Every structure is written in structure tokens, then in C-alpha cells.
Amino acid sequence: MVRVTSPGAARTGGERSDADLRTRTRVHAAVAELGPVPATRIAALLGLSGPAVRRHLDAMVAEGVLEAREPRAAQRRGRGRPAREFVVSSAGHDSLAAGYDDLALAALTYLAQVQGPQAVAAFAEQRFAALEARLSDAVPAGASTAERVEALAAALAAQGFSASARPVGSGTGAEGTQLCQGHCPVRRVAEAFPELCEAERRAFERVLGTRVQRLATLAHGDHVCTTHVPHGPPQRAPQDQAPQRGPHQTPLAVTTAGNQTPTEGRRL
Incomplete structure (x- = not known):
């Protein structure tokens, strides 16, 4: 799993619990490794609830850390609006730990x-x-x-x-x-x-x-x-x-x- 330091965590660390920040980091890391990836897959892999994962995903999209995309046509199945897939944005990649560089x-x-x-x-x-x-x-x-x-x-x-x-x-x-x-x-x-x-x-x-x-x-x-x-x-x-x-x-x-x-x- 990629180690991630989320820029949003640094800005709002005083407003979030340590557990909340750890969850956010895990979600960010999962997107970095698997993106484009839907929220349901992240929730299943991390053993988290769907609403909890979507809350972190939506927050990181709003901050510019992640990007939400519509799935490719070949992956759209069934009725209803297709689930969005998430990838790390350029700003989000810059927040990944620099030790590897x-x-x-x-x-x-x-x-x-x-x-x-x-x-x-x-x-x-x-x-x-x-x-x-x-x-x-x-x-x-x-x-x-x-x-x-x-x-x-x-x-x-x-x-x-x-x-x-x-x-x-x-x-x-x-x-x-x-x-x-x-x-x-x-x-x-x-x-x-x-x-x-x-x-x-x-x-x-x-x-x-x-x-x-x-x-x-x-x-x-x-x-x-x-x-x-x-x-x-x-x-x-x-x-x-x-x-x-x-x-x-x-x-x-x-x-x-x-x-x-x-x-x-x-x-x-």
C-alpha cells in the first residue's frame, strides 16, 4: 500500500480525529494504487462502509486531491446512473510521500x-x-x-x-x-x-x-x-x-x- 500524506489532512488536522485522518489516508492510497476505481471497490477492499468511503472521496474531490470520472462505455451495465470512478489528481500525486523520489x-x-x-x-x-x-x-x-x-x-x-x-x-x-x-x-x-x-x-x-x-x-x-x-x-x-x-x-x-x-x- 502506498503511503500518502494528504494535503487536506495538514490543513484541517485539528478538525479531524486521528482515526478519521487514517481512514482518509487509506482511501487516498487505495485510489493511488487502483485508480480509476469506484467507491464500492474501495469500501470492499478496506472493510469500510460505502457512506464513509464516499464522504472521504467527495471531500478530496472538492479539495482537488482526487478527480471523479464517468466509467468507460464498455464498463457501463444495467440501469441507472453508472458509478463514478476516482483517480488521483496532479495535486494529489504531489502529496504522495516524496521519499521514493x-x-x-x-x-x-x-x-x-x-x-x-x-x-x-x-x-x-x-x-x-x-x-x-x-x-x-x-x-x-x-x-x-x-x-x-x-x-x-x-x-x-x-x-x-x-x-x-x-x-x-x-x-x-x-x-x-x-x-x-x-x-x-x-x-x-x-x-x-x-x-x-x-x-x-x-x-x-x-x-x-x-x-x-x-x-x-x-x-x-x-x-x-x-x-x-x-x-x-x-x-x-x-x-x-x-x-x-x-x-x-x-x-x-x-x-x-x-x-x-x-x-x-x-x-x-
Whole structure:
């Protein structure tokens, strides 16, 4: 179970009992692990009553910690309004314990120092292999590029990511679809190790069967990760190209506390 420090708990700790705060933390953690997930499943897994779970869910949605979504069409059954599913919002992800980021930064820094940058790149590729397999199953092989990007965005959203797709460039000669991701669970680590962003981009290329271009990333300080997918015949990208590095990026080193200082060995 993920350990969670809820921002709402810090603001209203004096108004809630310790038991109430522990329950809220458990509900938040369950959504972080299982989202999108309905309230009934959380209640069953945690051994809580439905009203108690919904009270915490509604409170966290109101505070922006969670987001409530309608279930996918394929999951709607029976009569009546379908049960909402809950995912952790970007603000909610930021409230998750940061110790994992510090540990990941320290581990990857050590790996780069001992084995070299190629070991970090290999780790990044392996990390996205499992996600790539799940995404590939959700993207139809015979569909158009635009339909495939829409399916990829839906699959990412189903995994708990904030993802959407939108058409761009209609009538300008640069038609395509942009895949937008409003949250990155490894943003702090990716700031120091762009191999993670590059591995994700390459996974998207393999899932979509065409070349894609990263226009912006949260790790670079942008408000959203934006990936442009051009329409037209598939364009395969070379599989051995190095991570794309922006002109504004400077060499960095990462300490075990997550602080960054100039050095020659680590590049963004």
C-alpha cells in the first residue's frame, strides 16, 4: 500500500480525529494504487462502509486531491446512473510521500556513476516495457493514426494518468494529433534523467507504429507533456537515437536529497 500524506489532512488536522485522518489516508492510497476505481471497490477492499468511503472521496474531490470520472462505455451495465470512478489528481500525486523520489534519484545517480549512462537508458526502457504491453493491447492495429492516438490517450487515462488527445493543424499542411499528459509521476526524477522521458517517447512510437515528436515536458518546466503525432503514412524512427535534449538544458548532478548542482558527468 502506498503511503500518502494528504494535503487536506495538514490543513484541517485539528478538525479531524486521528482515526478519521487514517481512514482518509487509506482511501487516498487505495485510489493511488487502483485508480480509476469506484467507491464500492474501495469500501470492499478496506472493510469500510460505502457512506464513509464516499464522504472521504467527495471531500478530496472538492479539495482537488482526487478527480471523479464517468466509467468507460464498455464498463457501463444495467440501469441507472453508472458509478463514478476516482483517480488521483496532479495535486494529489504531489502529496504522495516524496521519499521514493529521493531514493530513485540516489539509485539512478549511483547506477550512472558505476555503470555509465547506458545503464540508466537500459533501466528506463525496461521500466516502460510493462506499460507498453498494456497500452498496445488497447490500441487497435487497423485504425487511423488519429484513432490510435485517441485510444492511447484513453488507455493512459485508464491507467490513472491525466491524458487527452486533440487534433491540430487542420488545413495547414501539418495535420496531426497531440497527446497531452497533465501529470508525470516521475517528474522530479525525469528532471535529472531525461532517459525516462525518451524511453516513454520511444514506447509511444512502438505502440502507435509511427514516429512521434515531443514538444514539451513537465520535467522541463512546461505545464503539460505534449507529444505530436503526424498524420499520414507511418514514419519509423531509428531505434538507436540518443535522448533528445533541449538547448536550455545544462549539466547537472543529483544528490541523494534530490538537490541538483552543476557538474560535468550528468546532463539533462
